[in-house]
Amino acid sequence: MKKNIKKSKDVLSYNNNESWVYSDVVKSHFFKPQNLLLKDPKKSEFDAEGQVGSPQCGDVMKIWIKVGPPAGGEKIKKLKWRTFGCASAIASTSMFSVMVTEKGGMKLEDALKVRPQDIMQRLHGLPARKVHCSVLCDKAFRQAVNNYFRNTAQHQRIIVDGAKIIDKNLNITDKDIESAVLDGAKTLLDVQKKLKVGVGDPSAIPEIEQLIKFYNEKYYG
Amino acid sequence: MKNIYLDHASTTPMDKKVAKAMAVCQAKIYGNAGSLHKAGREAKAELIKARKTIAQILSCRIEEIVFTGSGTESDNLAVLGVMRTNKSFGNHIIVSSIEHHAVLFTAESLKKVGFELSILSVNRDGIILIDNLKKTINDKTTLVSIMYANNEIGTIEPIREIAEIIKQIRQDRQNRNIKTPIYFHTDACQAAGFLDLNVQNLGVDLLTINGSKIYGPKGTGVLYIKSGVRIEPIIFGGGQEQGRRSGTENIVGIVGLTEALKIANAKIKTESVRETKLRDYFIKQVLVKIPKVVLNGSQEKRLPNNINISILDIEGEAMLLWLDKYGIYCSTGSACDSQSLEPSHVILALGRPYEFANGALRFTLGRSTTKKDLDYVLKVLPKIASDLRKISPVNVKMG
Numbered sequence: 001m002k003k004n005i006k007k008s009k010d011v012l013s014y015n016n017n018e019s020w021v022y023s024d025v026v027k028s029h030f031f032k033p034q035n036l037l038l039k040d041p042k043k044s045e046f047d048a049e050g051q052v053g054s055p056q057c058g059d060v061m062k063i064w065i066k067v068g069p070p071a072g073g074e075k076i077k078k079l080k081w082r083t084f085g086c087a088s089a090i091a092s093t094s095m096f097s098v099m100v101t102e103k104g105g106m107k108l109e110d111a112l113k114v115r116p117q118d119i120m121q122r123l124h125g126l127p128a129r130k131v132h133c134s135v136l137c138d139k140a141f142r143q144a145v146n147n148y149f150r151n152t153a154q155h156q157r158i159i160v161d162g163a164k165i166i167d168k169n170l171n172i173t174d175k176d177i178e179s180a181v182l183d184g185a186k187t188l189l190d191v192q193k194k195l196k197v198g199v200g201d202p203s204a205i206p207e208i209e210q211l212i213k214f215y216n217e218k219y220y221g
Numbered sequence: 222m223k224n225i226y227l228d229h230a231s232t233t234p235m236d237k238k239v240a241k242a243m244a245v246c247q248a249k250i251y252g253n254a255g256s257l258h259k260a261g262r263e264a265k266a267e268l269i270k271a272r273k274t275i276a277q278i279l280s281c282r283i284e285e286i287v288f289t290g291s292g293t294e295s296d297n298l299a300v301l302g303v304m305r306t307n308k309s310f311g312n313h314i315i316v317s318s319i320e321h322h323a324v325l326f327t328a329e330s331l332k333k334v335g336f337e338l339s340i341l342s343v344n345r346d347g348i349i350l351i352d353n354l355k356k357t358i359n360d361k362t363t364l365v366s367i368m369y370a371n372n373e374i375g376t377i378e379p380i381r382e383i384a385e386i387i388k389q390i391r392q393d394r395q396n397r398n399i400k401t402p403i404y405f406h407t408d409a410c411q412a413a414g415f416l417d418l419n420v421q422n423l424g425v426d427l428l429t430i431n432g433s434k435i436y437g438p439k440g441t442g443v444l445y446i447k448s449g450v451r452i453e454p455i456i457f458g459g460g461q462e463q464g465r466r467s468g469t470e471n472i473v474g475i476v477g478l479t480e481a482l483k484i485a486n487a488k489i490k491t492e493s494v495r496e497t498k499l500r501d502y503f504i505k506q507v508l509v510k511i512p513k514v515v516l517n518g519s520q521e522k523r524l525p526n527n528i529n530i531s532i533l534d535i536e537g538e539a540m541l542l543w544l545d546k547y548g549i550y551c552s553t554g555s556a557c558d559s560q561s562l563e564p565s566h567v568i569l570a571l572g573r574p575y576e577f578a579n580g581a582l583r584f585t586l587g588r589s590t591t592k593k594d595l596d597y598v599l600k601v602l603p604k605i606a607s608d609l610r611k612i613s614p615v616n617v618k619m620g
Binding site: 030031033036037038051059060061062082083084085086087089090 | 539546613
């Protein structure tokens with residue numbers, strides 16, 4: 001049990017939040033990224049693509065996927081990517097691409113279940129404030145999968161991101177709070193600083209506090 | 222592999238002479254400069270000697286020199302000390318949008334407790350507009366704090382002109398019998414070693430120097446406070462430094478800082494000429510060798526050692542790590558490399574979009590930098606840029 005706690009702590013933050021030092025696995029994926037798309041793809045090379053982020057916020061990720069065989073038990077046959085971003089963005093996307101394509105490819109349904117903390121675990125941790133970078137690659141992947149569902153006319157399978165509005169005045173959702181927690185927010189004050197939440201609607205504070213607790217336990221507990 | 226240190230604006234390696242002066246002092250001086258016995262008097266003698274030397278370099282009186290624990294502390298003392306004690310006269314402070322956080326955040330903390338804060342914008346080169354400053358000053362303005370030269374983009378601000386304006390305002394207030402004092406503080410941490418530090422020439426009322434930026438020890442700073450400036454301490458205790466900065470004097474640090482400033486001042490001309498040449502060579506070459514690169518800051522009004530460029534479509538931290546692998550040390554304005562995950566406020570203040578800040582690299586030259594070092598960077602950097610561009614899905618328009 002004790003060992004487990006230690007392990008999960010290492011996943012939360014490499015070197016106690018304080019250092020910029022990346023693990024050797026992160027470094028090796030940064031300096032030698034896997035599954036990069038170097039040349040622009042040919043027409044039928046991939047089934048779908050997805051992109052998230054913007055250069056303003058510092059990270060952009062684009063993912064291309066090849067899926068097969070069709071219908072039901074599809075596996076990820078090929079996943080290629082490009083990233084504008086820092087070392088952890090590059091390394092986490094690289095690791096994600098390895099995870100979903102190794103051993104003949106992960107089932108599509110399983111690949112959609114890969115969580116940021118699973119990627120972090122394989123990377124031997126990331127600095128806490130960098131976690132939001134690795135969250136982006138699973139989002140880009142989900143976009144690509146939705147794009148695949150659309151391209152293959154499986155509209156009923158498209159995943160809709162359900163977001164619940166918590167602060168009506170500022171239009172802040174549970175997803176915003178989730179990403180603030182992934183960004184390192186631990187307390188109401190942290191989240192308020194990041195989102196200016198609660199300022200618009202003070203009655204939302206109890207629910208925000210609950211969500212902070214929930215997401216912190218989910219990702220770091 | 223040789224390490225090429227191009228991050229002198231972050232901090233400088235210690236000069237060997239400084240280290241030696243400190244070692245000699247360390248071995249012999251241990252007393253508290255406030256003690257009456259011989260050990261104390263010996264410490265005090267060192268302190269007086271150091272203060273005299275600094276006063277000579279700045280062209281001021283010895284009692285106008287206050288030793289502090291860092292450049293940051295000097296800035297905090299100037300801003301908080303002046304604003305708090307003059308609150309009954311006026312509560313308005315003006316700073317520029319590209320100040321170091323030691324000034325900017327301190328001024329913002331005052332705003333939270335009821336002071337008025339005006340943040341002056343800068344032009345595309347990073348220079349404040351004098352007319353703008355004139356318009357912003359009102360009868361409640363007690364402090365204007367504008368840095369001598371910027372730490373990120375090396376832009377040199379028109380300090381003498383600003384001082385002249387402050388003088389006129391003071392005269393005008395006197396004529397109108399308005400009792401509110403007005404003072405001008407400048408953070409000269411980056412300017413020291415390159416620009417004139419004679420406070421009579423500059424006409425400033427307060428000036429910050431930092432030991433660690435001039436090949437001296439870390440954890441040392443100076444605040445010049447002109448006689449007559451009303452200021453209160455921010456650190457209380459034994460009343461050292463004429464009650465302006467309590468705490469047993471760090472004699473070894475002060476000796477090191479003084480030696481460092483002496484050497485830096487002696488080298489001002491030769492080092493400025495030498496580093497300016499290297500700087501201009503690098504800027505010219507890098508703009509030719511790498512497509513989609515822009516220089517941040519002014520081309521002419523620029524510190525001799527500062528190079529700040531944005532390489533578009535790629536992210537600063539990734540470049541920094543690749544350069545580090547090749548033994549080249551520099552800084553970035555990217556959000557990913559900051560504690561707050563906010564991109565450089567200075568690059569944004571120039572009116573540049575976020576993409577420019579996230580792709581900003583700063584190389585700051587120093588005494589050890591050679592043309593050969595820069596040629597090596599010029600060989601490595603284009604390859605890094607083109608490799609990272611290959612894997613980037615972004616294509617930002619040059620603006």
